[in-house]
Amino acid sequence: MWKKYAGVAVVVLVLSVALASVAVRTDEFTEEDLKRWDKEQMSVVNYGRELWGSGDLGTNGVACGQCHPNGSNTHPETYPKFQQQLGKVIALRDMINWCLRNPMEGDPLELDSAEMIAIEAYLMHERKGVAIAPGKH
Numbered sequence: 176m177w178k179k180y181a182g183v184a185v186v187v188l189v190l191s192v193a194l195a196s197v198a199v200r201t202d203e204f205t206e207e208d209l210k211r212w213d214k215e216q217m218s219v220v221n222y223g224r225e226l227w228g229s230g231d232l233g234t235n236g237v238a239c240g241q242c243h244p245n246g247s248n249t250h251p252e253t254y255p256k257f258q259q260q261l262g263k264v265i266a267l268r269d270m271i272n273w274c275l276r277n278p279m280e281g282d283p284l285e286l287d288s289a290e291m292i293a294i295e296a297y298l299m300h301e302r303k304g305v306a307i308a309p310g311k312h
């Protein structure tokens with residue numbers, strides 16, 4: 176009788192060791208992984224920084240950085256939030272497009288375009304370490 180239980184115990188033990196090692200493996204990043212991710216991230220952030228200083232996004236030659244130097248007064252960490260200009264709770268990318276249409280008199284960016292992602296990556300990078308505060312004004 177005890178042999179039957181011992182067999183079950185061994186199976187349970189083997190299964191839990193196997194599961195634990197899978198869980199550990201998914202959390203392990205190599206130095207190579209971290210370097211690659213940082214490099215990819217910074218190349219998109221740098222593209223966003225370039226766009227920030229560009230007078231070609233709108234039609235009047237004005238750049239984001241002229242009104243928001245280094246991303247100032249953009250508060251990406253407060254989105255989604257209610258914005259009076261659009262009359263509803265909006266995402267950061269909607270506010271980016273609002274500035275493109277209004278002060279810059281241009282066309283909005285496609286929401287999933289490389290440019291939109293780069294601008295968001297740049298803004299979030301500038302605010303790294305600031306607490307997330309959705310809805311805050």
Ligand code: HEC
Binds near residue numbers: 242
């Ligand atoms: C001519 C000046 C001007 C330019 C150029 C400009 N903005 Fe703005 N931006 C504003 C004003 C005015 C507001 C409104 C402030 C508010 O209501 O929060 C604003 C608000 C924002 C906000 C929201 C700020 C918050 O606190 O919620 C974001 C994000 C933003 N701009 C991004 C951009 C981006 C991206 C560009 C370039 C594509 C850009 N802006 C270009 C004037 C400008």
